[in-house]
Amino acid sequence: MSKVLEGLLYSESHEWVRMEGDIAVIGVSDYAQHSMGALTYVDLPEVGDTFEQGESFGALESVKAASELYTPVSGEVTEVNEELEDEPEAVNNDPYGAWIIKIAVEDKSQLDALMGPEAYNTYTESL
Amino acid sequence: MENNLKTTPLHSSHVSLGALMSPFAGYDMPIQYKGIIEEHNAVRHEVGMFDVSHMGEIFVSGPDSEKYINHLFTNDIRPMTPGKVLYGMFCYPDGGVVDDLLVYKRDEEGNYLLVVNAANIDKDYEWMLSNKEGFDVTVDNQSEVWGQIAVQGPLSEKTLVEVLGIMRAPELTFYTFFEGTLDGEPVIVSRTGYTGEDGFELYASNEMTVRIWKRLLAAGVLPCGLGCRDTLRFEAGLPLYGDELSPEITPIMAGLGMFCKLDKDEFIGKDVLAAQKANGVPRKLVGIELQDKAIPRAGYPVETPEGEVVGVVTTGYRSISLDKSICFALVEGKYAPLGTPLCVHIRKKVFPGVTVKKRFYQTNYKK
Numbered sequence: 001m002s003k004v005l006e007g008l009l010y011s012e013s014h015e016w017v018r019m020e021g022d023i024a025v026i027g028v029s030d031y032a033q034h035s036m037g038a039l040t041y042v043d044l045p046e047v048g049d050t051f052e053q054g055e056s057f058g059a060l061e062s063v064k065a066a067s068e069l070y071t072p073v074s075g076e077v078t079e080v081n082e083e084l085e086d087e088p089e090a091v092n093n094d095p096y097g098a099w100i101i102k103i104a105v106e107d108k109s110q111l112d113a114l115m116g117p118e119a120y121n122t123y124t125e126s127l
Numbered sequence: 128m129e130n131n132l133k134t135t136p137l138h139s140s141h142v143s144l145g146a147l148m149s150p151f152a153g154y155d156m157p158i159q160y161k162g163i164i165e166e167h168n169a170v171r172h173e174v175g176m177f178d179v180s181h182m183g184e185i186f187v188s189g190p191d192s193e194k195y196i197n198h199l200f201t202n203d204i205r206p207m208t209p210g211k212v213l214y215g216m217f218c219y220p221d222g223g224v225v226d227d228l229l230v231y232k233r234d235e236e237g238n239y240l241l242v243v244n245a246a247n248i249d250k251d252y253e254w255m256l257s258n259k260e261g262f263d264v265t266v267d268n269q270s271e272v273w274g275q276i277a278v279q280g281p282l283s284e285k286t287l288v289e290v291l292g293i294m295r296a297p298e299l300t301f302y303t304f305f306e307g308t309l310d311g312e313p314v315i316v317s318r319t320g321y322t323g324e325d326g327f328e329l330y331a332s333n334e335m336t337v338r339i340w341k342r343l344l345a346a347g348v349l350p351c352g353l354g355c356r357d358t359l360r361f362e363a364g365l366p367l368y369g370d371e372l373s374p375e376i377t378p379i380m381a382g383l384g385m386f387c388k389l390d391k392d393e394f395i396g397k398d399v400l401a402a403q404k405a406n407g408v409p410r411k412l413v414g415i416e417l418q419d420k421a422i423p424r425a426g427y428p429v430e431t432p433e434g435e436v437v438g439v440v441t442t443g444y445r446s447i448s449l450d451k452s453i454c455f456a457l458v459e460g461k462y463a464p465l466g467t468p469l470c471v472h473i474r475k476k477v478f479p480g481v482t483v484k485k486r487f488y489q490t491n492y493k494k
Binding site (some may be wrong): 040056063 | 158159162163196285354420421422424437444445473474
């Protein structure tokens with residue numbers, strides 16, 4: 001069974017969100033990294049890019065496949081985790097520590113659509 | 128699992144080893160066991176083994192078999208001596224490829240073994256039957272009764288000798304074979320493979336295939352899945368039917384002209400291939416190396432630095448052995464020369480690269 005962290009919100013496409021004030025810190029869940037297998041590349045956006053909720057902002061790539069990343073909230077990218085460019089395996093080793101981007105959230109009500117840890121656990125078990 | 132998938136005799140072993148299984152060419156096949164990278168590196172540096180029992184074995188015999196095979200085959204089997212293996216293609220009259228295959232010459236009495244791609248077994252067999260008129264030959268599709276294991280990597284010769292007791296393995300050079308016995312059962316052993324490394328392929332009955340696999344497994348030989356079979360063959364510049372060869376991609380377009388003997392009197396597709404060789408081809412297969420780490424994948428557009436789409440990626444990876452982002456791509460002929468700047472469109476961005484030799488990785492065959 002994959003690990004789910006308390007205090008985070010989760011999307012159906014397996015991104016997690018941790019709110020720090022008005023900033024959403026976004027990564028992918030243990031379930032996501034496990035189903036992708038060893039990652040070889042993380043495709044990151046640029047700081048200043050803006051994305052709508054549900055839009056693709058980048059991708060994770062294993063040897064075999066590319067998997068798109070979708071932002072659970074709309075807003076402007078304030079920071080990207082550039083360390084992942086040289087060390088994509090950090091997402092495998094520590095999915096909840098290896099955040100991918102930070103977004104300045106425009107509309108916090110978008111968070112209501114996300115799942116809490118328990119709901120996300122039930123969701124992944126149903127897949 | 129889909130209901131109508133076929134299985135190889137090693138299927139239960141794959142499942143009990145915990146392999147990730149996936150449909151391939153109508154078979155439920157192992158994609159990886161522990162991981163593609165570990166399996167890839169085992170073949171490059173030590174030894175690994177693959178279940179390739181899905182491959183097809185079609186036997187040809189009869190007084191006209193040499194003439195018949197040469198009528199279908201782009202390469203020329205006439206100079207072959209018994210114990211030799213030759214690579215080439217079957218083509219349609221328009222030069223498109225039916226399949227790429229190996230021909231094994233078994234003796235001077237007209238007995239040959241043809242090893243074909245799993246996805247094409249039925250199509251090849253039909254093609255052979257429909258072009259057999261006027262030739263005194265027997266075509267026998269024995270794909271269901273033969274298993275096949277590929278043992279690949281620098282330690283493969285040692286493995287055959289020490290684990291399987293195949294003492295004659297060191298006598299074989301690249302693209303030669305012998306027919307012998309193991310535990311009194313017939314086996315065909317060839318020094319061939321699809322990885323760019325030294326290696327062997329063992330053909331035996333389904334039951335014997337299971338015994339060989341278990342003996343290799345007990346000796347600690349790492350089972351490797353189709354995932355790394357693809358990364359290995361790709362780095363070595365080897366085409367995969369369906370990606371780099373197809374009814375729309377001729378051998379000349381794929382850069383495989385050296386396996387088309389245009390000085391033969393005739394073979395199916397010769398006229399079109401000769402014209403393409405003389406006049407050039409509309410599209411040509413190239414290697415492209417990107418400067419960035421972004422990964423080109425099949426279907427992504429290839430563009431000029433000015434943004435004009437001039438081709439498409441057929442296979443691409445972040446190369447495990449070379450740590451470079453590389454791909455095969457079919458591009459308009461004028462962009463094929465080595466050193467041509469070409470870009471790959473990956474999702475929302477365009478990544479610059481340059482055409483390079485398709486053999487990205489220096490192969491290590493025992494010539």
